[in-house]
Amino acid sequence: MDTSALKSFAQDSRRYLLDVVANKIDYYLSTDNVEVRAKSRLVDDLKNDIASTSKEQVIEKVAYTWFNRFCALRYMDVKQYSLIGVLSPTSAAHSQPEILVEAKAGHIKEELSNETDRDHVINLLSGKALSKDPQAEAYRRLVIMTCNYYHSIMPFLFEKIDDYTELLMPDDLLSESSIVFKVRHALDEENCNNVEVIGWLYQFYISEKKDEVINRRSVVKKEEIPAATQIFTPSWIVKYLVENSLGALWMLNRPSSNLVSKMEYFIKPESEVTDFLKIKGPEEIKICDPACGSGHMLVYAFDLLFSMYEEDGVDPKEIPSAILKNNLFGIEIDKRAGELAAFALTMKAREKQRRYFSSAVQPMICVLENVSIHDQEIEDYIDNVGRDLFSVQLQNTLRQFEQAENFGSLIIPEVSDVDTVLKSLENSSISGQLFFSNTHQKVLKILKQSVYLKSRYHVLIANPPYMGGKALNPELKLFLLNNFKDTKSDIFASFVARSFNLTMKSGYIAFLTPYVWMFISSYEKLREKILKEKTVTTLVQLEYNSFAPACIPVCAFTIRNCAKANSEGIYIKLSDFRGAELQPIKTLEAISNTLSPWRYTVKSSVFQLLPGIPLVYWLDSSYVGAFAKSDPLSDHGNAVVGLQTGENGRFVRFWFEVNRDAIAFNKSSADEMTSSQRWVPYNKGGDFLKWYGNQLNVVLWENNGNEIKNFKDEKGKLRSRPQNVDLFFKESISWSKISSSSPAFRYYPKGFIFDVAGTSIFPNSKDDYNLILGFCNSSVTISILKAISPTLNFEVGHISSLPIMYTELKKRDFKHVAKLIDVAKQQWDSSEISMDFKYNALLEFIEFKSIRISVEKLSQKIRDSKLEIKRLERINDEILANIYEIKINLEENDAAELKINIREIIIDFISYIVGVVFGRFDYVNSSYMVKKQPSQSAKFEEKGMFNSMLDKDNVVPFVGGGWFSDDVTTMVKKTVNELFGPELHNENIDFIESILGSTLDKYLLKDFYADHIRRYKNRPIYWMFSSPKNTFNALIYLHRYNSDTVSTVLNGYLREFRTKLSIKKENLERLSASGDSSSRDKTAALNEIEQLKKTIVELDEYENDILYPLATQRLEIDLDDGVKVNYQKFGKALKPIKGLDKDEE
Template structure:
């Protein structure tokens, strides 16, 4: 993959979309320091700043203005820019892979510039288009307006299969849709020309585009050297994990679990970084079928780890004789779980998994399954609101632990997966409450929806996973805002010095007994006195299965920033006599050298055990 072209694409498209968003806002008399009021309203128009607009924009503009007053101009522009960026990237990816029923940004006819969605406008019955409206726009030569109309119809069509990426367009984002897309110098030039068709076919490109998209914001925030607010945390902590590191982590956790349960499996032949145990093991987590396995990434970002786990799971199902066309849906339904605090990254993770499923089953869109990606959202209750709700549904249903769990998401965007539910078996409680009919009371019904949403989020945070894999956020004490600092002190006293260390502790909680936790983190927890209790807890209660000590420069993608890391797999059980596989990679001068050294060590290990692995 040409990473330089990916970076160029992300930078160019982001900047151009941002400028277009600001231009469209200005068109509706919305500026960074001034927002014009609606002067008068008529039956078919409104007057703003002395200029007439169609009446149907009034409600959307009102909501947009409300959002700007609440969040600020720059933040709303950023959110809308990314919304359209996400949708453009998703459609371009599907178009390049042949997953779209019509080409949207280009033509399948060589030498033709006009997108097929325009030339085939009257044939797009699946979009439920208004043929009369199309004919009117064509006869009046309003190609741009027609393209806009068809694009919105397409987004609403895609909403049926991917609601996480394509919310139904009837909100204020529609107002700020880019103009002049059909001109030769438009955004379509970037979408079609910068990244090659071949690179667009790699699912991995989704994560690289996202990392490059937020890179400038990350640099700006880190240069400020201040504590980060909840909305800034995703940008400064997102780090796309290179594929070879993902393979090492997933193969020695998920792959290991499978090989222990299926010792005759040939899956190891497909795992380049899997380290076979030196001796036969008998004390491990038992599974009877691949459908049982639950894999979680509690800081999933754009989903790279989950996508590779999908590949391994697919091979497991094939070995067990499942019908191949049914495997993708089964994996998304049963096996993979991602948790995020950034809605944008969560949408991309879900999209990447759907694209992986589509690649394995071309008919996936005919019976789609929504990925289990949970974007944690703040949920709060007004004074007395929750007590009134409990009285209405039966206060005997709510233990003190359950109440604490439901009320524990007021700062979900700040604490994320570090939140520990105080109650378990939450799916049963949620089903029970879901059966309550509270639609007759508007106030109680709104509270009811919040309670159910809190319970659904809490279910993801229960200790129920066979495998937990993560490249968690790295953030030291100086970056923690005051609320996060207090939360860390109260709930993670042994690991409070850095977010990544808290995630080591938390991931061990998320896994089942004898489950496997695989992570790449900063190496500092191995040495510093501030992590002494964390180390002691791991050595006293868990077992390190393997560790690849990367040292600095394992991530070429972050340029000059030197992050010293270590990758490891821990079993959530104590085996005092177990001999772990430790690989020293600190001498490698760059990512490529470390990758080669790790693979060579794995091949040598396999050779010592008499196994055949390709060098």
């Protein structure tokens, strides 16, 4: 099946039908002619429907109605279930549908029409009836006649067409661009081999709407829930779920059944099951999908049931009707999906039973509808019917369906004996009383829906909606809080909880869900209930990115709805097998081979030994044993979350954005801060980095954090959360709460406030810092931590629960950890974004005067540093492995990890040189040269801070071609010469360019600024003034900016550049007019003149429209506002930075 072609067809068809229907609605609502007046009743119905819902909803409904009908008609044509080809031609040689060809010959099936319709079509085709397009009108009538014929067979899909849907049917049904032609092309014989094509079409039809809703990243409206949550389940997963629930139940009751040979995904229990749900025959089994979508699960269950009936000796001709009458139940909130589910089951029945259409059996698909009955209406109805029947529970039930399309199968009707009540009211004489007729129908609808939701099923199978958090609308959020408190964070988990009382005791439950419920803390109570009160029989955990329809990691699992002490479950782990294609293959391999390395058999009691009860079925028994013989880490250190500012964009900066003298470094408490110090180093988590580092941020803590502590919203509610304040400024061990790989722990010295994402541990004893850091960063601990939190979200609870053999560890020497911290600190501080950066590491080898030799020496130093860390980490791992008696792989040094990026060394060096040019760094004093924000450059001169390397006016032109004596290339080369000397200057520049792979000039003009933005995390400290087409660029240093800087750029550089270009243009004009110039020289001159004209226009516009108005404003900036705010004050004068306006995390 070519699903990509089906997707294009479904999406194109939806857009086409929406457009057609919208145009037709506009026509009928805005036109007053004979044709429209003749259809006034239908037009009035259309207006009323729009008034009661919305125009958009009506358009959507009519569009999908015709899409479903056309697809259904074509499918039946291909399968030859139709009386005559309705969409399909008689053969490939004909283009017109068979039904039209036959009608033109005077043949119309009697079953399809009454005499009036037949005469009308014949008269149109014979010319007796006037029409602008008789064939088109006749064919439209034939399609409507066919739909009305199918109404008696499939009323769920083919409602009687005597309403405005007929008006809104597409006019063009016969051309090659028509919807009929497209349906024929998409639904060819190959695609119609399996009825699941209907499910694929539905998913693809709503896919664009789904993307629109999800990408909005906001509350999902009630009417949008189907589009946001419908996912078509791949066939192999459907087979696994059905075979290990319905199939498993059958095999327990019929252990010698041949059905096992037809179930390739069935996982045979490894131990005997005795307390199973007993059934006498297949007709007893009730299977429900409470979120059935287009019916994929039920369709496959039909196939298995058919084989069961056959085994029991039932006549094959009777089986389809028996299955739909006895076994299969579907519940859905989306009418479209429910229609297609019923249609799919009908097609399965017709496939097996030729005369099924003549039976009166209908698929049992309940599409839940909102039903609202106000209190007085209920009271009046009860008074008329009699109060004996209406218990409090029944009265409450009548109020439970006002939002049925929002809450769906999660509704638990309070009424106890719903079947009895329903039968009694159906037989009541009140149905004939006109005054109560409407109320009576509403009551019956509620009770009929309650039958599905109150029943208990032998087997419950579902791929429920995945939706939680901010996507939940207020009513649904409140409903979950009141009814599913333990699973309120997501609908899928609430469906799992709901399944427990929808399923018989010892019945089977089968689900496909996101796998987060297996691990994270918010689902701990659900796990506990499953492990203690239910029995996990099988589970398949798919590879992280293998379930493309949902774009989230999922698992498929089956549960028996009963507790069994020490029960065993069979688990299959597919995480090592990337790609959707490998998932079924590796599942089958694990099913057929009980010794498969990715198949595990685990007792439920094992999980209950672990903190948080995570289903880490792959965890080695030695790791599990560690919890039994160890203390929790919380006994020896306090793991806590830190400050939530309430608005990081307001209170948090990178340290290099603000005035360095305003930062309170190395303080033991807020009391040590001076009046000029507003900012404190802030541990905000960060990238994977062990031992030391990720010290980039500062937080506003003036007056002991008074502004943050009192940061409230407009209603007076505190937005910030200043928690564990007593631990601020203390040394700690920290980790990033969320990781993309493994967790990494780091030492933080005193002087830091820590963030909610920079969660931290504070050892009870000052002597335990090295011990606990060594323990946390060991391979043993990391393996345990990744097991108890496979979602890579490392909460305080996970860390606190880590099993630490403290007494044994205290006997060991952890001096190697102090060395690891020291080496890691040296690595971190070698970067210029470190708070403790002094100078570029290449300058340690300046005595050699050769940058090439310096790079070689530095490369070796970096390599030695990496090797030393590896050696010390190996010592740490060996200590832990021996104490915990766990085997770990002490891997050899990875050549790739030891590889040195020489280009990055050179780029770092160039960045440092630019910093020297701007006065940010002072190599002589090994410190930051500019600590304050001077109001004018003279202050530098007064302090004797200028030298031959410093750019005096804080403007460095980034313009190639030698137009300026202080352009960036000149200044960089000059500084290299000053630092490394003139002896090897040319060789040094050549070496730099060989590593860059381009000239120094080209790198500086094309790539330097992008590298700078990346290095400084989208908060650059050098700002690029840039004309619209980048002809003119000039860099300034943020910390030397003053209100005259823009004027300096304008007068000292932009205007000077424009003047020089004008002079050159005049010279070229003289050259082009000279009789002494060759034709070739004149042509070249003329071409250059044209380019110069464009450039001058660009510069003039940049000056007049942007730079000059800005210069006159003499803008002041406050460094405390940060780069994001200050940069944007300059608008189009500065080079745009992608993502600069992104909210702070």
